[in-house]
Amino acid sequence: MSGRRTVLAQxxxxxxxxxxxxxIVERALDLHGAPVYVRKEIVHNHYVVSELEKRGAVFVDSEDEVPRGAVCVFSAHGVSPGVRSAAAGRQLEVIDATCPLVAKVHSEAVRFARDGRTVLLVGHEGHEEVEGVLGEAPDRIVAIGTEDDVRRLALPDGTPVAVLTQTTLSFDETERVVAALHARFTDLVTPGDDICYASQNRQNAVKDLARDNDLVLIVGSRNSSNSLRMVEVARDHGAAAHLVPDVRHLDAAWLTDVSSVGVSAGASAPEILVDGLLARLAELGFDRVEFQRGIAEDVVFSMPGRLADPVTGRVPRTPLAGEVSAATGGV
Incomplete structure (x- = not known):
């Protein structure tokens, strides 16, 4: 096919x-006014955080930095019981934005630990999601990240274990680690696939992009686990690939001898950043945009009841994909 093109993932x-x-953060600001404190980044995207700061959100590293009695939102990545206890001690008005799929992993960790199993949590050390789950039963949960970690585990092969995973991992890489665990432990249970639907769908779409394009660009922040995994997936499937936090990070040299560019975005990256990248690619000659055929997602999670309208008692619905919000800057 002649010409230079951009293929947009779906x-x-x-x-x-x-x-x-x-x-949740936007609704909390509407109900309570500024400031609303948010423990850690609400999601791992610099643009989203900056836009919410403009509205009056204050991002802090610890609940200890929040004034006593103030409104505090827990991020989508979840927190440990210790954080919840500390927030209660400071009489914070907590609004929990933990992703329901992350909350499910917390519940599984508690259940298996109570059953007397050692919980092996496949994830990236230091990631907020992993830290939160570890806090559920620190004496019974062990974080591992690689097949080498499996070999180094100081546990008898007959130890009753349960395997859980961080929700934003590479599906293929995690399968290899879990296979190594199955090969080693004789009493092992898994509750199912903890990697979230969105991470799997985006990784599968990126595999197709990598097969069909010379270069793959992933819009996402450097601390976004799922965005980084998408870059790795593209490279593993034969394409040159780069993370692009925003259009300023696009290096025109990457486009040398490239005729087709695949573009996707991590699960925490707003469409306005994709639009900026597409506009710059068009300026550089990639002005023909094609759309990948892919899965249409229709998953919606409900908002917390404590955000109900004080007059009507109605809980606002979660914004749908494609709707404008202060944090996306439009689509």
Whole structure:
């Protein structure tokens, strides 16, 4: 096919958990006014955080930094019981934006630990989601990240274990780690696939992009686990690939001898950043945009009841994909 083209992935960008989390902060600001404190980044995207700061959200590293009695939103990545206890001690008005799929992993960790199993949590050390789950039963949960970690585990092979995973991992890489665990432990249970639907769908779409394009660009922040995994997936499937936090990070040299560019976005990246990248690619000659055939996502998570309208008692619905919000800057 002649000409230079850009192929836009489907699905891409915001997932249901991210839309819900951003909507929670916006709704809290509407109800309570500024400032509303948010523990950690509500989602891992610099643009989203900056836009919410403009509205009056204050992002802090610890609940200890929140004034006593103030409104505090827990991020989509979840928190440990210790954080919840500390927030209660400070009499904070907590609004929990933990993604329901992350909350499910917390519940599974508690259940298996109570059953006397050692919980092996496949994830990236230091990630907020992993730290939160570890806090549920620190004496019974062990974080691992690689097949080498499986071999180094100081546990008898007959130890009753349960395997859980961080929700934003590479599906293929995680399968290899879980296979190594199955090969080693004789009493192992898994509750099912913890990697969220959005991460799987975006990774599958990126595999197709990598097969059909010379270069794959993933819009997402550097601390976004699912965005980084998408870059890795593209490279593993034969394409040159780069993370693009925003259009300023696009290096025109990447386009040398490239005729087709695939573009996607991590689950916490707003469409306005994709639009900026597409506009710059068009300026550089990639002005023919094609759309990948892919899965249409219709998952919606409900908002917390404590955000109900004080007059009508109605709980606002979570913004749907494609709707304008202060944190997306439009679509």
């Amino acid at each position: 699905p891409r960008g915001f997932c249901a958990g991210v839309r819900r989390a951003i909507g």
